[in-house]
């Protein structure tokens with residue numbers, strides 16, 4: 015029997031639109047012999063929808079019309095296949111309320127990027143719902159989203175990261191000068207200032223002196239309560255490499271990203287004015303990708319090894335993409351991990367000889383494998399079992 019795959023996407027994230035593209039591509043690529051795609055679209059207001067029209071890009075030309083064209087999904091706090099239900103208005107004479115029909119999905123293919131999807135929240139919900147889901151679990155996803163904690167884990171695992179300092183928004187508001195001095199004591203200009211938990215370069219700026227640093231931290235402080243200042247890698251090569259697996263992992267081909275990221279300088283920002291609601295503050299994006307990256311054998315192997323190490327250090331699963339900065343003397347730094355990479359990084363796997371359809375099948379199989387692995391854990395005890403466990407090895411346990 016075909017497995018019903020909930021393809022989950024959208025959600026309250028600055029990467030909502032990118033997620034739609036990832037999901038529609040995935041739904042149209044899934045192996046139809048094995049799987050049936052069930053769209054699960056989370057709108058920007060957090061309501062959940064399904065309906066076959068959500069399998070095409072056309073449906074998303076006018077996001078405002080989706081509520082009238084798609085069916086609402088309700089969630090029940092049970093565990094198992096029946097927790098997601100489709101709501102339909104009740105017809106007939108005494109028409110009150112809605113009827114619900116179980117959606118009956120076997121596994122969720124998570125295609126959300128950024129907040130409320132890639133950060134452990136969606137993963138936590140699917141844990142509670144008892145539905146297997148692709149990609150990293152709660153911990154890996156949350157660490158993958160937090161640029162500060164992620165670096166701590168990397169350092170502990172001996173994975174190279176750029177010199178950096180971090181402080182809270184509260185510390186910044188109460189003692190801005192202490193924060194600036196902290197950064198200047200540990201780092202050289204230019205520096206990059208980032209909110210700890212966002213993506214798509216939102217709220218990130220480059221600082222070249224104390225004045226621009228102050229401004230950059232101010233900008234970032236609108237986006238998160240945790241702020242990160244990194245030493246800039248000068249003229250970096252930006253290289254990405256994806257990783258696939260659960261306990262045993264493999265690395266994809268590497269890509270080099272040539273960005274025309276123009277990090278707006280201080281003057282430009284003041285000229286254009288700054289609003290907290292601006293989408294891509296600080297960055298104008300334009301990118302070209304080159305797969306495979308021309309790194310030579312040795313550097314390619316170093317990047318691939320570090321990618322696998324970074325993936326495992328954060329306890330990731332399924333597929334993720336690790337992004338690197340390489341400096342002029344070929345020193346490699348792990349910049350960040352994306353636990354639900356754009357387009358699920360299929361192009362890096364195609365370059366390694368794996369079709370997108372096979373990547374999706376493998377990712378779903380890994381989700382099911384991880385789910386069964388977790389199911390074998392003991393999560394509840396009967397008191398009598400506990401007593402038995404206790405009395406097995408210890409005499410006199412009755413007194414305990």
Ligand SMILES: Nc1ncnc2c1ncn2[C@@H]1O[C@H](COP(=O)(O)OP(=O)(O)O)[C@@H](O)[C@H]1O
Nearest residue numbers: 176206212213214215216244245246247250275
């Ligand atoms: N320490 C750094 N040195 C040089 N460039 C950096 C540094 N940190 C970030 N960048 C530049 O900023 C971009 C966005 O930063 P990144 O940490 O990848 O955030 P995001 O989560 O928004 O992708 C990078 O792709 C790179 O071009």
Ligand SMILES: [Mg+2]
Nearest residue numbers: 214215337350
């Ligand atoms: Mg990045």
